[in-house]
Amino acid sequence: xxxxxxxxxxxxxxxxxxxxxxxxxxxxxxxxxxxxxxxxxxxxxxxxxxxxxxxxxxxxxxxxxxxxxxxxxxxxxxxxxxxxxxxxxxxxxxxxxxxxxxxxxxxxxxxxxxxxxxxxxxxxxxxxxxxxxxxxxxxxxxxxxxxxxxxxxxxxxxxxxxxxxxxxxxxxxxxxxxxxxxxxxxxxxxxxxxxxxxxxxxxxxxxxxxxxxxxxxxxxxxxxxxxxxxxxxxxxxxxxxxxxxxxxxxxxxxxxxxxxxxxxxxxxxxxxxxxxxxxxxxxxxxxxxxxxxxxxxxxxxxxxxxxxxxxxxxxxxxxxxxxxxxxxxxxxxxxxxxxxxxxxxxxxxxxxxxxxxxxxxxxxxxxxxxxxxxxxxxxxxxxxxxxxxxxxxxxxxxxxxxxxxxxxxxxxxxxxxxxxxxxxxxxxxxxxxxxxxxxxxxxxxxxxxxxxxxxxxxxx
Amino acid sequence: xxxxxxxxxxxxxxxxxxxxxxxxxxxxxxxxxxxxxxxxxxxxxxxxxxxxxxxxxxxxxxxxxxxxxxxxxxxxxxxxxxxxxxxxxxxxxxxxxxxxxxxxxxxxxxxxxxxxxxxxxxxxxxxxxxxxxxxxxxxxxxxxxxxxxxxxxxxxxxxxxxxxxxxxxxxxxxxxxxxxxxxxxxxxxxxxxxxxxxxxxxxxxxxxxxxxxxxxxxxxxxxxxxxxxxxxxxxxxxxxxxxxxxxxxxxxxxxxx
Numbered sequence: 001x002x003x004x005x006x007x008x009x010x011x012x013x014x015x016x017x018x019x020x021x022x023x024x025x026x027x028x029x030x031x032x033x034x035x036x037x038x039x040x041x042x043x044x045x046x047x048x049x050x051x052x053x054x055x056x057x058x059x060x061x062x063x064x065x066x067x068x069x070x071x072x073x074x075x076x077x078x079x080x081x082x083x084x085x086x087x088x089x090x091x092x093x094x095x096x097x098x099x100x101x102x103x104x105x106x107x108x109x110x111x112x113x114x115x116x117x118x119x120x121x122x123x124x125x126x127x128x129x130x131x132x133x134x135x136x137x138x139x140x141x142x143x144x145x146x147x148x149x150x151x152x153x154x155x156x157x158x159x160x161x162x163x164x165x166x167x168x169x170x171x172x173x174x175x176x177x178x179x180x181x182x183x184x185x186x187x188x189x190x191x192x193x194x195x196x197x198x199x200x201x202x203x204x205x206x207x208x209x210x211x212x213x214x215x216x217x218x219x220x221x222x223x224x225x226x227x228x229x230x231x232x233x234x235x236x237x238x239x240x241x242x243x244x245x246x247x248x249x250x251x252x253x254x255x256x257x258x259x260x261x262x263x264x265x266x267x268x269x270x271x272x273x274x275x276x277x278x279x280x281x282x283x284x285x286x287x288x289x290x291x292x293x294x295x296x297x298x299x300x301x302x303x304x305x306x307x308x309x310x311x312x313x314x315x316x317x318x319x320x321x322x323x324x325x326x327x328x329x330x331x332x333x334x335x336x337x338x339x340x341x342x343x344x345x346x347x348x349x350x351x352x353x354x355x356x357x358x359x360x361x362x363x364x365x366x367x368x369x370x371x372x373x374x375x376x377x378x379x380x381x382x383x384x385x386x387x388x389x390x391x392x393x394x395x396x397x398x399x400x401x402x403x404x405x406x407x408x409x410x411x412x413x414x415x416x417x418x419x420x421x422x423x424x425x426x427x428x429x430x431x432x433x434x435x436x437x438x439x440x441x442x443x444x445x446x447x448x449x450x451x452x453x454x455x456x457x458x459x460x
Numbered sequence: 461x462x463x464x465x466x467x468x469x470x471x472x473x474x475x476x477x478x479x480x481x482x483x484x485x486x487x488x489x490x491x492x493x494x495x496x497x498x499x500x501x502x503x504x505x506x507x508x509x510x511x512x513x514x515x516x517x518x519x520x521x522x523x524x525x526x527x528x529x530x531x532x533x534x535x536x537x538x539x540x541x542x543x544x545x546x547x548x549x550x551x552x553x554x555x556x557x558x559x560x561x562x563x564x565x566x567x568x569x570x571x572x573x574x575x576x577x578x579x580x581x582x583x584x585x586x587x588x589x590x591x592x593x594x595x596x597x598x599x600x601x602x603x604x605x606x607x608x609x610x611x612x613x614x615x616x617x618x619x620x621x622x623x624x625x626x627x628x629x630x631x632x633x634x635x636x637x638x639x640x641x642x643x644x645x646x647x648x649x650x651x652x653x654x655x656x657x658x659x660x661x662x663x664x665x666x667x668x669x670x671x672x673x674x675x676x677x678x679x680x681x682x683x684x685x686x687x688x689x690x691x692x693x694x695x696x697x698x699x700x701x702x703x704x705x706x707x708x709x710x711x712x713x714x715x716x717x
Binding site: 004005006025026027028029030031069072073074075076097 | 480482504506507510511513514517518657658661662663664
């Protein structure tokens, strides 16, 4: 049986480059197996909703397996909140189905448009990392299709090496056909949110330490254009689940079903001035002034996914795209963070979204990103001099023992990867054990030297 | 939790045949969302069970499966008895989504492929539909939604083997609609253009003309609710086909359609 493929030029969410690959879209387990047996194809990589920014979900000259039609819930246990579903199920679907019944994913990233398979492969994190860890912490087990086509059940007790290689393993160990994840019980679909308008970085960090003990969910937005004594000014947000009795009367009747607001879509690639330094400067000042220190109750989706209301917002960066730089510096040291921020401010490269958060301890995922310390994420438009600028940031990252998030990266060198992810050797051993024929690979894996170059000719 | 025996079928019930197809699955979701009890018939047992379980989890309705082979006509009477047993009666409605499209060039060289196409798309549909419709007619109540295709509106060299089976089906359904016009049995004839399913994946069709399965499911459900007789998916196919049907032969034969 030969399953048809489409030749397509796809990019990461940053729309930086559009390499060509063959894309399969199986709708049945049988066709998924048949796809992976297709020996015309040098190698495969699963792809979900393509929200990773760089080349994590790309496989130039090989094949991508679009998992979105394998999106069935396979089992649900209401007593202990354990959901079994296929890898292509999205967090949006999980929320649509289970939030009205009082359950939500333990870890929600900044968008609900990610698949469960992608969430595991990137070991994604959210605003509650300091308390509840990353997505992998709440995965009980999964069924992985490995290089020889066999299905391997992985959990903390069964094939634990493959389990921890796959969590954060950017899809290189195989395809997650189905996974068992734990959901979190909630009483309402609303959040208490405490906003604090911080006047500079020190003020923000001090308050963040306090918020981290007070709130299970925290995050800060930074105005990366504010200079001198205002440097690092921003809005700190702390959130926790609201109880039914906390809600205003109009929401009390259906506490688990907030009214959905309509989305808007960016209709075309924006011209370059839309997110220029000037406009972002105006936006940042406006947003900073708008968010006075205050307290409110908001629908959970507004707290977690503010950008999801603007479909295809990545087009705001125009034709040339952008990259996202997310770094974590270990421990309590904030020096690296400060210097990096200074560099960003002095370069006056406006980042539309600059986000700061403190992580709790990381998990055992071999290539998992989070570790205890501060993480900073920023967007950088792809204008002249981008590579040099990122190179400068990398020097700071390396000097202070930081590392970059693979789900965002596009420009890291192999030496930097190996230095900052010392578990790469263990990962490679496990990978080669289970997939000696390199049936799974990706553009990123080859770029950062995690997987050797192809032995076979690319297809396109 | 959510095993079949925990949910009982209601009289609001639909039998969906070809439920493993993307459109079959999508229309099953539409009815489940409205609280209908479902029975899913398909030749792929395991996939069908996964689809049924997913529906039970999402919508908390009765949803069971049965093995159904459209081209095994002799099995259809027994199949129907099983349906009646599972639902404790004749369902309110029937949705037919199964279909088979061979590669035209291959079918031209292999009569077995042609026969298979006719058996599934035409004879299989007629065999099961005629039996079910008679039961609906007897009780003067019920509905059927049947998927034909715009490919049946005019024979074209690129796809006339599939197209002719759908063309025959369309003529059959028109006749059936005529017969049912004096009854309370509703028959919706669906003519999809290109849909974004496994059947068309890889053909590099223009994105703008494609309907996603979810869109198609929504359109079908709405058309059924409004008691429509014929619906094109999407609407503009009516006009595209109108033009294609009325092209004079000397022009038509010069096209590569």
